[in-house]
Amino acid sequence: MTTMPANRRRWRNTAVGLGFLLPNFAGFVILTLVPVVLLFYYAFTEWNMFGGATFNGLDNFRRMAGDSSFWTALRNTLYYSAFHIPLTLAVSLGLALLLNRKLRGVGFFRTVAFFPYITSIVAIAQIWNMLFSPGFGPVNEVLRWIGVDSPPGWTTSADWSMPAVIVVGTWREMGYYMLLFLAALQTIPAQLHEAARVDGANAWQRFRAVTLPGLRPTTFFITVLLTIGSFKVFDLILVMTDGGPGQSTLVLSQYIYKKGFQENEFGYASAVSIVLFAICFLVTVIQFVVNKRRSE
Amino acid sequence: MTTLLQPPAAPVLEQDTARPARRLPKLWRILGYLTLGVAAVAVLLPFYWMVMSSLKTNNEVFAIPVRWITTDPVWSNYADIWRKSEMTTWLGNTVFLSAVVTLLQVFTGSFAAYGFSKVRFPGRDVLFLAYIGTLAVPWQSYMVPQFVMMTKLQLTDTLWSIVALQAFGALGVFMMKQFYETIPDELIDAARIDGMSEFGIYRRVMLPLSKPALASLTLITLVTTWNDYMGPLLYLRSPDLWTVQLGLKSFISQYNAEYALIMTGSVLSVLPIVVIFLAGQRYFVEGVATTGLKG
Incomplete structure (x- = not known):
């Protein structure tokens, strides 16, 4: 391992590190990180269960102000x-x-x-x-x-x-x-x-x-x-x-x-x-x- | 509360030992015990009342004056609840979920924690920050987009939705990482020089060393999964998938005047957790004290 060039060792370390993270990280990204990010998109859309999301700007927030x-x-x-x-x-x-x-x-x-x-x-x-x-x-x-x-x-x-x-x-x-x-x-x-x-x-x-x-x-x-x-x-x-x-x-x-x-x-x-x-x-x-x- | 501290006392003669606490003068000691007693009763009384009510007839539960002690306990309540509800199904589902979630959380959590604390690679700390950041985001605020994701994965109304929800939490990673940081890097480097693979180090060096942390994580995950009400409420629609919490809640709405039986069901839903808590109290308390429980 000591003979390995620094560059290759870094790549190897990255691969190993990510390998360890992967089982948890995959679940974490799909079920936590992506939803948190999506939240900031959905908030500006009109969307019910059926049909897709359509962008409606600040409408939701305007509606909230009067709700x-x-x-x-x-x-x-x-x-x-x-x-x-x-x-x-x-x-x-x-x-x-x-x-x-x-x-x-x-x-x-x-x-x-x-x-x-x-x-x-x-x-x-x-x-x-x-x-x-x-x-x-x-x-x-x-x-x-x-x-x-x-x-x-x-x-x-x-x-x-x-x-x-x-x-x-x-x-x-x-x-x-x-x-x-x-x-x-x-x-x-x-x-x-x-x-x-x-x-x-x-x-x-x-x-x-x-x-x-x-x-x-x-x-x-x-x-x-x-x-x-x-x-x-x-x-x-x-x-x-x-x-x-x-x-x-x-x-x-x-x-x-x-x-x-x-x-x-x-x-x-x-x-x-x-x-x-x-x-x-x-x-x-x-x-x-x-x-x-x-x-x- | 501050009055409970000792009043200005005579000059100190005795040497204080390592423990910060000092013996209080008699009057204050009595006051202290009194407060402690009142607090203990306040905490325990609702539980006592639950157990007592579970052994009463319906009319007796709200009898006036309150009957604090049941003279002839109705043990048959504990047989009736199994007949009137799907307790077996609920318990089965809850045990299955608790076991699978705990296994996965402990495995993926400790595995990822090793990557985060003992393997050095670029971008590692940024990734970890993302993990910790989401711990501070209330689940309530992203449960809607999460539900959309689950729908797309076609996991809704399956037990796997709860597994997915609970098993990949950042909490386990955080907790295990905290513990791994206390294990010196030299030990890991020595193992590397001996030619051990990274996985070998994780399996044969880290895991055996982190038994107390693994025990804490296991207990905390077990209790969280067992008690979870919101996850099952959002995702499990079919009655044959219900957990104890969900089942109990529906039982309460369906038989809302069967006070005694409701308390019997409550006792059954709480009992396993109390047993687990008492058995593993030390690890549980340590785990909570170092990281905080999510809730």
Whole structure:
């Protein structure tokens, strides 16, 4: 091999490298890369299942601007994100701080907290729908017991369906993000806490000056994951409320599904997809920029 | 939550060991246990309620006040569900899909990861960037064009559509590459000088060394495929192709007042995953902590 000329070796390496990539790459190109690229073409076409795509410029986007269902879906997606992101951050960080202590049963809890995350969405949505059942469900029974006279109708009420979905979404994901926080907490050297303590910092000051800065990269990573996750929230809502009652929990992903798969409007659905894609992309870029500026 | 940190304590006398955690004063310890207890109940109660309801009669499920403990469990629910639903078909399809997808994902993922991390060739890093880039693109935004591709390949309404959907994910490549990077290049070069072929190195050096990463990837893929609802919903129209998730959902719509049986079905759909998770917890948690699960 050492006698091989550099040029030939490079060709050989390329062939070998591509050979290794091929089985995965072929599938990846056909089923992910090409669809992502095609999306940007379909969005500018008029196309239903039958007949081909015909280019129609910005028509889909003009239509979107006047489509009240689209705006409802966008508004609901923002509503979900505005509560789901901070709530999950707070709960998972709190749990991680607690688990980082020398308490008995921590290992058990770490396992338990992960259960909701590995359980299928169908089962989870069904359990919670029954727990939230307005008349006879355990949640409202407990609320009545502690003195709430007319507990909310949860998934049967247009005002309370989104809070119900947010509760379940947070309940489901907190264990996962807790784990990420916990892993990061354990990399913060104990000496830093000691030094702060010796300098007379109280618990809150130490949290602000030692723990939070130490968690920065992880908090950033988690915020990005949570943001993208919230904006594309889909199966939870589809199974739990199917967007209802009315359009009270209709979100972007579901609107894409509705237009694309139930009404076969591929072109228009692709245009809405672009909006979802652009939001996720933009939010990620903004977070990267802010994070970079703050760490400088 | 920050109040749970210990209050300003008396000057520290004991030497801290490698673990960052310190023993809390008694009051705070009690508070800590209390919070932990409440959190554990909040997480577990819905599951407990599911199992209990699966052993009740229909009327008992929503009895007021809630019966937290069933005095005489209706075990026959677990026999009825098999009679009333196509549970056997659903489980069979799900097991088949989980097995095929996991095998393919682990094989193609680790194979490609070797190309990406241990073979140097021009254009490699650009290609990898394309992989990682699509990880950040929400699947929801390209599911429509993907469906068009699948239709052209005539894969819709076959189990192979789900295989195609899940088996070539970038996640497996990413995860395995992360792990391969920790294996020193010198080791690979030494094997090359000994005259081993690249495939031989992959098979006899890399694979045995990456067992923990392979275990993590296997578990994560298994759980993702088993729980997938959207893929089957979009692609599997014929009832004899349905997976557990899809079947359960249709059972719920069809027998929407059979509360106990619905919970029985839910228990059955969750049980295999809980068993797998508990058995391979360590690998699972490690895998998730290093890469993040897609979802």
